[in-house]
Amino acid sequence: MRFGSLRYLIKEGFRNIWQNRFMSIASIGVLVSCLLLTGGAYLVFVNIDNAFDWVYGQNVVVAFAEEGTTEEQAAALLEELRGLPNVSDVEFISKEESLEKYKDSIPEATYQDMQGENNPMPDSYVVTFEDLTQFDATLARIQQIPEVEDVSYNADIASTLTNIRHIILVVGGWIIVMLLLVSLFIIANTIKLTVYNRRLEISIMKSVGATNAFVRIPFIIEGMVLGLVAGGVAYGLLYFIYTRLSGLFQFGSLMQGLVDFSEVWWIVLVGFLAIGMLTGVAGSAISMRKYLKEEGGTAGVL
Numbered sequence: 001m002r003f004g005s006l007r008y009l010i011k012e013g014f015r016n017i018w019q020n021r022f023m024s025i026a027s028i029g030v031l032v033s034c035l036l037l038t039g040g041a042y043l044v045f046v047n048i049d050n051a052f053d054w055v056y057g058q059n060v061v062v063a064f065a066e067e068g069t070t071e072e073q074a075a076a077l078l079e080e081l082r083g084l085p086n087v088s089d090v091e092f093i094s095k096e097e098s099l100e101k102y103k104d105s106i107p108e109a110t111y112q113d114m115q116g117e118n119n120p121m122p123d124s125y126v127v128t129f130e131d132l133t134q135f136d137a138t139l140a141r142i143q144q145i146p147e148v149e150d151v152s153y154n155a156d157i158a159s160t161l162t163n164i165r166h167i168i169l170v171v172g173g174w175i176i177v178m179l180l181l182v183s184l185f186i187i188a189n190t191i192k193l194t195v196y197n198r199r200l201e202i203s204i205m206k207s208v209g210a211t212n213a214f215v216r217i218p219f220i221i222e223g224m225v226l227g228l229v230a231g232g233v234a235y236g237l238l239y240f241i242y243t244r245l246s247g248l249f250q251f252g253s254l255m256q257g258l259v260d261f262s263e264v265w266w267i268v269l270v271g272f273l274a275i276g277m278l279t280g281v282a283g284s285a286i287s288m289r290k291y292l293k294e295e296g297g298t299a300g301v302l
Helices: 003-019 021-058 071-082 095-101 108-113 132-143 155-197 199-207 212-248 265-294
Strands: 060-065 087-093 124-129 148-152
Touching (some): 021 155, 021 212, 021 265, 071 124, 124 132, 155 199, 199 212, 212 265
Antiparallel strands (some): 060 124, 060 148
C-alpha cells in the first residue's frame, strides 16, 4: 500500500471520529468506565495480595532445640535452619530470653530459682516461611533435624490463608475477563453504528472497486484511537482517585499496607493502553467482518 493511500485512510479514521463525535465520546466514556473497573479490580487484588504477604510473615513455626544444647550446637542449628528451602528468616531466642518473657507471670522466688543451670526453657527458633503452599514440606524438613526436639505451629492458619488467596486469584481473574468482554462488546457496537451511518458511502466505494481492506482500515484506525484515548483518560482518572484515597486513609490501621501507585503505574498504563487499543481494533474488525460478509462476501479480508 502506498504512503499516500495510507495517509488518506488514517485521515478517514479521524474523520469518522469527528463526524460521529457524540457516539465516539459516549464510546470512550463507557470504555473508560470498564477500564476503571478493570484497573480498580487489579489494584484491589494487588493490595490484598500485599496484605496476605504481610499476614504470611506473621504465621511462623517455632522449633525447640534439644535439652542440653551447647552454644556451638545452637549456632550450627541456626545456620542449618536458615539454609532450608522456603525459609525466609530465622530468629534465635535463647533460653535466658525465653525465661525473661515469663518474668512477670511467675513469682519472684521461682524466677530466681530458675536461673542458670536450673532454667527449664529450651533454646527456640522462630522460622518464617516464604510460601505457605509449601508449609507441610518445609515443616517436615524441620522435624527431621535431629537437634530439633519439638515444633510448635498452626497448620490451620496456613491452610486457610492459602485457600483464601487462591479464591481471590480465581475470582479476580474472572472479573477482569468479564469486564474486558464487556469493553469489546461496547466498541464493536459503536463501530457498528458508525458503519451503519456510512453504509451508503461504503456501498459506493465497493461499487467502484474498493477492496475490503481499503474499506476496513479507517474503522480499525477509529477503534484504535478510541481505545488509546480511553486508556489514557482511564489511567489519569485511576491515578487521581487512587492517590486521593491513599491520602485520605494513610493514617488508618487498615491502610498501612496500601501499595504505593508508583510501584504499579507502568503496569496500569501499559495495560490500559494495550487493552484499549486491542479492544478497539478487535471490535472494529468484528463489526466490519460481519458487515462486509453481509454486503457481498469476504474477498480481500485482511
